[in-house]
Amino acid sequence: MKRFIIFIALCFVFTITGYTQQKTYCNPINIDYGYTPFKSFSSQGKHRATADPVIVNFKEKLFLFSTNQEGYWWSDDMLNWKFVYRKFLLDDTYTHDLNAPAAWAMKDTLYVYGSTWKSDFPIWKSTNPTVDDWEIALDTLKVGAWDPAFHYEEEKDKLYLYWGSSNVWPILGTEINTKTMQSEGYTVPIVRLFPEDHGWERFGEYNDNVFLQPFIEGAWMTKHNGKYYMQYGAPATEFSGYADGVYVSKDPLDRFEYQQHNPFSYKPGGFARGAGHGATFQDNFDNYWHVSTIFISTKNNFERRLGIWPAGFDADDVMYCNTAYGDYPTLLPEFAKGKDFSKGLFTGWMLLNYQKPVQVSSTLGGYQANFAVDEDIKTYWSAKSGDKGEWFQTDLGDVSTIHAIQINYADQDVEFLGKTVGKCHQYIIYGSNDGKKWQVIVDKSKNDTDVPHDYIEFEKPVKARYIKMENGHMPTGKFALSGFRVFGKGNGTKPNTVENFTVLRSSPKKYGERRSIWFKWQQNQLADGYVIYWGKSPDKLYGSIMVYGKNEYFFTGADRTDAYYFQIEAFNANGMSERSTIVKSE
Structure with missing residues (x-):
């Protein structure tokens, strides 16, 4: 009888709270972010902070490493993350533990390496990383690396290292000997910024701040269909427009070309803003996701969180990341099987x-x-x-x-x-x-x-x-x-299709700032906000910008020489309108 009463009580609790296996998650992801370890960063108040995330699928579990957390997380489902406390830096007196870390799987082992210019950070390895079970794989990586990223190709038994965080120097690359775990000494430049051509790479909240050159950082490599996709973050972590771009090559260390559709990971509007300095990974169903940095930058420029977005490669091998309604409820991997990730995984709630x-x-x-x-x-x-x-x-x-x-x-x-x-x-x-x-x-x-x-x-x-x-x-x-x-x-009426959507841009035949584009449209009285979709082909509108309350937006992330295509939709608590007719901007 006692067991029966307990069962009834538990059923009542679960009924009124509605707990069950969740099908969705919502950005920023819900993990126990640590607080900044630096007093100098806390003059306006102590606060939680992390950034520069890496997620690696190792033995069908996801392992998440990020800056200054004195440990890492792992998950079976991308929803429930378990924290493992671990300090990787041998000198406990130094507060920088893992900063912009690298993590990669090589054969049956997971490896981790933290940013350093001093060659004082060992490479760690584990075959059982769900617990604190690590050993040193290499005492000193002689080349050193800040914002490192390792890419391992099992079929060739080749390991490559990419690194760099600078507003002067490009991202560099080298091959690492898998036996000695050292560079053979041949280092090459991989990619650098061209803000004079790429508006989104310009420094500043609105890509208009000329007092400082933009930063390139956050290298990450993904191989798909025989091509190497070198991802990088720009222009700086404290801005809404913090984004990831990508260059593509058939050689892991040479001849990289700017992907036409860039930045591929970009979220300058909405509640959770910023989608830069990230990493692309696959879930257990072979779907791609992109984890990246979300900015807050209120108490300090480096007050940040993490977000995970659906990503992938289309039929033309274009790399994309869908951030439309990316801080609204989104389907988890188990429930996203068979979905078109290029169209997003938003539930419609x-x-x-x-x-x-x-x-x-x-x-x-x-x-x-x-x-x-x-x-x-x-x-x-x-x-x-x-x-x-x-x-x-x-x-x-x-x-x-x-x-x-x-x-x-x-x-x-x-x-x-x-x-x-x-x-x-x-x-x-x-x-x-x-x-x-x-x-x-x-x-x-x-x-x-x-x-x-x-x-x-x-x-x-x-x-x-x-x-x-x-x-x-x-x-x-x-x-x-x-x-x-x-x-x-909601129980009301969703907005009508947006009217008079106008795109204003300087003509390519006249003098003007073509990296910036001004959108205007007729205010929809039922709308809470709008989503502008954009791309360089009418069938690849992978970029998106969420705008609340206003009927205009100044887009400063365009590439100077290219034509663009745009669409807009309105939304409120009751749903989304039909999208407008696509507008082309030469």
């Missing part, structure tokens, strides 16, 4: 509470409540304390069908530097149709994990107009939210 009315328990200074629903990761609301009972409430405007909620915590008055373990967030989320009678829809009052970008997908959609989150426990600091995001289906 819309954001229900963009700029909707909010109420809160308290407000600290100028960290106003509406900052939690303005779709800007750089702004946030903060309560006056981190105490249990502080709360945030959002009004969807009408009873809506809710499929998922993403909770993006912000760092306000936190106390930690470096990696912390054993910390947790605890909270309860209530739903109501009238703002008076409330029902628990998510209960994480006993959660024991650190979830700075928690994402909950409901087994059965929840019907509610009002959503209220009540704080139970914070790992540190105040109860603060940069984005409380409710996804699902």
Whole structure:
């Protein structure tokens, strides 16, 4: 009888919270990001930070390494990531552990190497990396490397190293002897930036800041159909336009040519912005994904997070990465089998509470409540304390069908530097149709994990107009939210097709700045925002830009000599409009 009562109680808990095997995830990915280890980076407040990610599929498990985390994560499903605490630098007094790390699989072994100019970082190896079981493969890599990337070809037993992070020097490459694990001494330049031709490579938030030359960094190599795809990040990590481009060659160390469709990984708009300095990997179903850096850059230029986007190669071997609605609910690998990744894996669950009315328990200074629903990761609301009972409430405007909620915590008055373990967030989320009678829809009052970008997908959609989150426990600091995001289906009307979409660009026969293009369109009264699709062929509109609230956008990422094609669609809580007619810009 006792067992039966326990079973009934558990069924009730799972019913009201809707927990089940999730089919989706939402960027920024929800991992227990460590805090910056540097006091010098914390003058405006201590904060979480990582960047420069690498994901390697090793023995059908995904291993994620990134900057300054004193360890790494692994996952079976790309949703649930398990952290392994490990310091790879032998000198414990130095706070830079893995910085812009390299990771690669070679035969039955996983290898890891961190950035260094001093040749003081060993190459580590493990055949069992789901636990802290590593040994040194090489004491000193003589060539040294900052932002290193290793590419191994099993069929040829060839290993190549690429590296560089500079606004002066190009990315370099060399072959590594697989027996000695050293370079044979022959080093060649691979790619460099041409900002005078490629608008997206120019320095600055809007690619218009001329006081500093842009940085090339974040090398990564992928081989596909006999071709080598050298990926690189530009122009700098602290900007929304941080992106990855790609050069292609049939030789791993020579004759690389700029892919016409560039940057291939780009996300300058929306909540989670930036898609640069990343790595491309395959899941267990042979589909490609691209992991990269998302910027916040509020408390420090190097305050960043990570995102994962569907990627791949089309029938013409063009490398692409789909970031359209890339910070909305997206299908996980197991549920994306057979899908066309070039068209994205967005579920169609819309954001229900963009700029909707909010109420809160308290407000600290100028960290106003509406900052939690303005779709800007750089702004946030903060309560006056981190105490249990502080709360945030959002009004969807009408009873809506809710499929998922993403909770993006912000760092306000936190106390930690470096990696912390054993910390947790605890909270309860209530739903109501009238703002008076409330029902628990998510209960994480006993959660024991650190979830700075928690994402909950409901087994059965929840019907509610009002959503209220009540704080139970914070790992540190105040109860603060940069984005409380409710996804699902509204009951209203979706926008009509955008009218009068106009593309303004200097003529190729006249003097003018052709790397910049101005879009204008008629404001759609039902729209929350718009997505502009772009490319250099009408059938390859792989680029996208999300714009909230405005009816214009100044695109500064064009290549000077090439023609472009553009389309636009409007969206709101109820869905997306039909796309406009494609517009060509010579």
